[in-house]
Amino acid sequence: MSILKKGKILVTGGTGYIGAHTVVELQQNGYEVVIIDNLSNSNIKIIDQIKTITGITPTFEKLDLRDKTNVFDFVKSQPDLEGIIHFAASKSVGESVKDPLLYYDNNICTLVNLLNAIKGRPVNFVFSSSCTVYGEPDALPVNELAPVKTAESPYGNTKQIGEEILRETANAGNGLKVIALRYFNPVGAHASALIGELPIGVPQNLVPFITQSAIGKRGQLTVYGDDYDTSDGSCIRDYIHVVDLAKAHVAAIKRMEAGQMDAVYETFNVGTGKGNSVLEVVNAFERVTGVKLDYRIGDRREGDIIKIWGDVTKSQNKLNWTAQLGLDEMLASAWAWEKYINENPF
Template sequence: MTKSLLVTGGAGYIGSHTLLELLKAGYKPVVFDNFSNSCAEVLSRVEELSGCAIDVIEGDIRDKSALVRLFEARRLANEPVEAVVHFAALKAVGESVEKPTEYYDNNVGGTLSLLKAMDTCGIRKLVFSSSATVYGEPLRLPYTEDHPFAPTNPYGHTKAMVEQILKDWCHASDERSAVALRYFNPIGAHPSGRIGEAPQGRPNNLFPFITQVAVGKRDKLSVFGDDYETVDGTGVRDYLHVVDLAIGHVLAVAYMASGNRGFQGINLGTGRGTSVLELARTFERVTGRPVPYEILPRRPGDIAQAWADPTVAAALLGWRANRDIEEMCIDGWRWQSQNPDGYQSVVKK
């Protein structure tokens, strides 16, 4: 079994939860992060929860020489990195429209730099944090892995481009393997309440907006459109507990370590959709906190419904989503209520 791993972007929301699950599974991850959208405090909390010390190197994935030095140092220490779990990316859809070159430079250019460093040091396994945004407007639902790619924004295009790069990278050598995990809408937090999603500035996603309204940081939730052809007119998405998602990454590492080669794209989702208002009302019911909202016009580019077919994940990884919407809301509220300012209160001290 692969034991020593590099986790790029390991201090981020999904990265930190995956880091904890990797440690629980007996792996020895090294974190490589530039902390552009995260802070070091989360890693201290992962150490606290796991009881394990974490090696952390601050750096940018576009710096190939830094990555090569890291890989070589681990080899000389008789702890060679055998696989990479790659989270490091810019991830805000709206910002990607405003700053496309930054997104292509970091997300695509950074991945190319990482792969070149891996090639230099003979590392042949990579799990990629992809996204359901690669699919775009659904031709059919649920999304299966063979659904055509048609991203509608630069962020989605960067994910699709990296997947193509990984396909070509694997095709060039039968010793290489890459798994692209296309996940839908991760929400919630670790049940301890010690780590969770801490967006900087205005949240880009629905759930942290809900929790910030509930904790009093925002007056009301903005609901964009109530005239879709859905159960209540609001958009429907496949919400997934972040711990289930993290476990999916652990299983993907094991899948490659068991001898599977080549490229494989895999959906991670629950297989069912939940509307914006259903999520808000479930949150109110299980937490007792009101979530006032206002209806605004639809946003350009938003789709009515999206959810995954997780059959391939079950077949190849033995993975299923085990936590329901209620648990997502309870865990997410525990995090937000205990950390109303995210990690910032700790950083300010």
């Protein structure tokens, strides 16, 4: 059965982890996809992997969003652009604490350049935001009406500022419609094991460090703190399968296309609605894969929130989206991907 052709969507950072999975979902829903990426934290071979999964090669342009002239020229060359999904950003909490200016340059200046380039054009814009905008929440699960607190890290602050910029720009009435998706913690890989998280250098996130440690690429895994106010002392996060997260972006685009928005700027939590501790994830990985992990308990890490998970009722009701895959599927797929890239190095 052929897929009805839909509009053209620009995906910034589309060769990255979440971006690549979203490109797959967009293509499988009939959208024409254009990717721009500077490849600073991704690999061009992902384009071929996407083609293998979907049978379609997305248009790709190597471009750094910090280069204002090139951004303007590129957007001008795409007069039929209907939507943008903006992933391109640096995303490590720890790195942002060490180098705040890198994060403000790469996460804020790039967004402003992109918005200036599309100024005055009616565009559906999906923003890659984060649950870090809530800081340490007053109550759990945290919903979209919870206050946005002072950020715990420069990374979190760039997401807060990004949301403010987008809200104010959309409210200025220039044809821009925005949905900001506040991600919780994406993990896992595509069922094909052809795309997944591909960190350059030492992973900053838990699951790729687990899989790399398990396969022998890394040494001992460190759990940062076991004396927090949680059931086992380790931090708690709402982990979501990256494929479920990718599907939420398609749902957001469809909501805007259908004229269903309640306002020109909306926010949605994208998670499972439940939390798992770091040690629960470690134990689940061992159970699902049969691989014993070598780990130690280390000191707390600066910028880490103790516990957070989301209320996803609004996403279920308004986006018609619900996470379908659980922690076991997340870890099994992440392990399948790790084994694939171990045998097929990028």
